[in-house]
Amino acid sequence: MSATFTIPCPKCGSVSTFKTGVSRSGTGVGTCRNCHKSVRIQVDGKGNIVRTS
Numbered sequence: 001m002s003a004t005f006t007i008p009c010p011k012c013g014s015v016s017t018f019k020t021g022v023s024r025s026g027t028g029v030g031t032c033r034n035c036h037k038s039v040r041i042q043v044d045g046k047g048n049i050v051r052t053s
Helices: none
Strands: 002-008 015-021 027-031 038-043 049-052
Touching: 002 038, 002 049, 015 038
Parallel strands: none
Antiparallel strands: 002 015, 015 027, 027 038, 038 049
């Protein structure tokens, strides 16, 4: 399942939109457009963001 999230990047702090594929475990990996580092996003069953790293 693909999802789009608008969150601040935990690495550089800029607000960015991440388009990620979310696995069954609820995690997805996107890339920040400013610092070009990967960001792991964890969501719950309802699609709410639980944690970013």
